[in-house]
Structure formats: C-alpha cells, structure tokens
Amino acid sequence: APIGGFGDLGNSIRIYEGGKIGDFWGKRFAGFTGDGKWLFFNRNGQAIRNDQINNSFLRDQTDLAVIGNAIPKYYLSLTNSFNYKQFDLRVFLRGKFDYQILNTTALSYGNKVSGTNLLNSAFDKYAQINDTYMYSDYYIEDGSFLKIDEVTFGYTFKLKSKNIRNLRAYITGQNLATFTKYTGNDPDFVKDTGLGQPANDGVLGVDGRGPYPSTSSFLLGVTFGF
Helix, strand or coil: CECCCCCCCCECECCCCCCCCCEEEEEEEEEECCCCCEEEECCCCCEEEHHHCCCCCCCCCCCCEEEEECCCCEEEEEEEEEEECCEEEEEEEEEEECCEEECHHHHHHCCCCCCCCCCHHHHCCCCCCCCCCCCEHHHEEECCEEEEEEEEEEEEEECCCCCCCEEEEEEEEEEEEEEECCCCCCHHHCCCCCCCCHHHCCCCCECCCCCCCCCCEEEEEEEEEC
16 A cells, blocks of 8 residues: 655555554654654664664564554444424434554655645644654554534424424534544545545545545525425
8 A cells, every 4th residue: 555645655554464454564663863863663672763674574574563553443323313392403423443544644744854835733743853754653643533423403383374284494514523633634534444535545544635624514404394
C-alpha cells in the first residue's frame, strides 16, 4: 500500500505470514537529535539515525515492526426514537473503535521542509522537525470516533379537516458532530475495508490529503396524513 505524496515514503501496510490484515509496518519513533533529525528504534531497542535503519523485508533482520492496524475492531450503529405527546425525536449514532490512521496531512504539511502549504502545527507541535519527510509511528494516531450522524425533530399538528388528518413539520440535521482524538480530517473519510476510494487515493488506513473537510447539512420538511 504505497503512501504517496512528498518524499519516498514506501508502503504503509504489509501482509506477512502470521500477521494481521491491515497491519501498519514501519519505523518506531525514538526522538530527535539536538538539531532536529529523526531517531528511530532498531530491533534491539537502541535509538539510531534513519540512515542506520535496516529496512530489510526479512523479519529476523529488519528494524521495522508492526506499528498499528488500520481495521477497526468494533463498529457501532445505534438509533434512538422518542415520542412525547405530539413531539418526536430520532437520533442516529455511528462509530468505529480501536484502530489507527496514518495522518499523512500532518506528515506532509506539518514539516517545514516544504516551505509552502504548511499547517500551523508545523510551527508548534512539529516545530522541532528539521529533516525530510519520514513515515513512522510518529504519525500513527488513534482513529476511533463517535458521530452524531443524523437527528430528526418533529411536531405533529392535529387538524380539524375532512381531507387532511394531520400535518407533521420536522427538521433533520446530518453529520452534526464527530467526537474523536484524531487530529487529521474526518476519520470517517479514511477507508478501512480495503475496497478502495479514489478520494482517499485508495490506500487502506491512510488519511488522504484530497478530501475537503466534512460539512453538516439541514433539511426542513412537511408531511401530511390523509
């Protein structure tokens, strides 16, 4: 699963005998040198420079390791409906839990080396970086989220009419709120099934830099009962 974007970042996902589908395979962040260069752990737990890392595909030699998994362990879908006199309320919640996302937005635009199209975080959270783009667990984040996907609130008017028994007016809001610790785009945009989505560059578990931020929408409606 090539990461794409700036730099020669290689592949994010690797399938190997005895492993799990969706495993992130990469370097383990160990810190920075005094001048802001990357340090990573080797297979013996020692902090070394990037040019000293063994990138072999042989598991008994490589310094690379499993650093996360892109497939959620748990999915949630919950609908609650409430009625009180002539009022009605329907709330639909949806979520995914216990999985990781590679934040390539931070990887690409949180590094001052590009000089353009930078995030504010390039000057605070990631200000210490003084090196090239690098894929590692430094950019692997918890992708778990709970979303208020849809809420509908309505009121039914009882009418004294031979032709119309009642009239219900309602308002529906979609994608109202997302609760997550993930710092990239909407985690719901990130593909976790391996089916491929062009908007996400079709890469499992990678937060593509293409999609616009998610928006909320609202609908006003009226229904009649005859």
